[in-house]
Amino acid sequence: MDILKEVVSELVKMFVADARLSVAVLVLVGAVALLLDVGHAAPLVGGAVLLGGCLVILAAVTAATARKR
Amino acid sequence: MDGMTWTVAAPAVGAAFTASVVEVVEAFTIVLAVATLRGWRPAVAGTAAALAVLALLVVILGPLLGRVPLEALQLVIGVLLLLFGMGWLRKAVLRSAGVLALHDEEAAFAAETKALTEEGRKNPASLDWIAGLGAFKAVLLEGLEVIFIVIAVGAGRGMLGAAALGAAAACAAVLMVGAIVHKPLSKVPENTLKFGVGVMLSSFGVFWTGEGLGIEWPGADLALLVFAVVFLVAGAGLATLLRRPAAEAA
Numbered sequence: 586m587d588i589l590k591e592v593v594s595e596l597v598k599m600f601v602a603d604a605r606l607s608v609a610v611l612v613l614v615g616a617v618a619l620l621l622d623v624g625h626a627a628p629l630v631g632g633a634v635l636l637g638g639c640l641v642i643l644a645a646v647t648a649a650t651a652r653k654r
Numbered sequence: 655m656d657g658m659t660w661t662v663a664a665p666a667v668g669a670a671f672t673a674s675v676v677e678v679v680e681a682f683t684i685v686l687a688v689a690t691l692r693g694w695r696p697a698v699a700g701t702a703a704a705l706a707v708l709a710l711l712v713v714i715l716g717p718l719l720g721r722v723p724l725e726a727l728q729l730v731i732g733v734l735l736l737l738f739g740m741g742w743l744r745k746a747v748l749r750s751a752g753v754l755a756l757h758d759e760e761a762a763f764a765a766e767t768k769a770l771t772e773e774g775r776k777n778p779a780s781l782d783w784i785a786g787l788g789a790f791k792a793v794l795l796e797g798l799e800v801i802f803i804v805i806a807v808g809a810g811r812g813m814l815g816a817a818a819l820g821a822a823a824a825c826a827a828v829l830m831v832g833a834i835v836h837k838p839l840s841k842v843p844e845n846t847l848k849f850g851v852g853v854m855l856s857s858f859g860v861f862w863t864g865e866g867l868g869i870e871w872p873g874a875d876l877a878l879l880v881f882a883v884v885f886l887v888a889g890a891g892l893a894t895l896l897r898r899p900a901a902e903a904a
């Protein structure tokens with residue numbers, strides 16, 4: 586059972602190494618989906634928001650970790 | 655395979671190969687520690703058992719992938735890739751900037767050897783079993799990451815075979831070099847590889863997530879290379895901005 590626990594914990598850590606990053610990415614993808622489906626934005630606008638959002642999240646989360654250490 | 659397909663196949667195979675090198679080197683360090691302390695029998699037994707479990711997972715889960723609609727598969731894998739790839743990129747940037755310490759295979763080897771030795775003092779009769787279990791866990795956990803990466807970069811365009819080939823080549827390369835040098839592969843520039851893989855996986859993540867949401871990227875597959883350049887420049891820029899003097903990082 587210990588091995589199973591470790592495997593599950595490792596799998597979770599693969600995708601949630603930093604909780605802020607994971608939550609922010611999920612919120613971003615949800616926002617882009619809403620923008621496209623409900624807001625009827627042009628697909629390329631959604632694409633630009635997705636790419637730009639990822640870069641902003643990466644910069645913000647990385648800088649926040651660096652500031653804490 | 656036409657020219658346009660190669661624009662996805664080459665990064666997919668490259669990302670699978672490079673990411674697998676990172677994972678296999680980490681697993682190899684633990685297996686070598688087990689072999690050095692208790693001989694190759696528990697090391698090989700643990701490794702073989704883990705490979706059997708991984709193969710079973712692939713055989714069971716592999717056919718299910720074909721039943722998932724492509725758009726849904728791209729969206730789910732795209733989001734997972736964003737989580738996984740940006741996590742790697744974040745860590746690689748922090749290590750490159752000196753905020754986090756670099757991963758040290760020699761230290762990992764020493765830590766595993768120490769842990770096994772202490773465990774052996776407590777339970778001398780079952781040390782072979784404990785050592786084999788150590789090898790099993792290392793290969794299983796790192797192998798799961800390799801499987802995810804192969805599926806993630808290969809499934810979106812039906813290139814699982816090519817990505818798996820990249821991963822298999824990485825395993826062969828690490829095992830060959832490991833067998834020759836017979837010590838932890840500490841010279842492998844792990845953070846540089848991790849940085850590159852983080853860039854590629856994040857790019858695939860944006861690409862598949864976008865396609866899953868119905869976005870048609872300009873230039874089709876070529877957009878992947880543009881994303882890679884954007885993430886590379888952003889990651890390198892961040893590492894420069896956050897860089898700390900070596901003494902402070904230590």
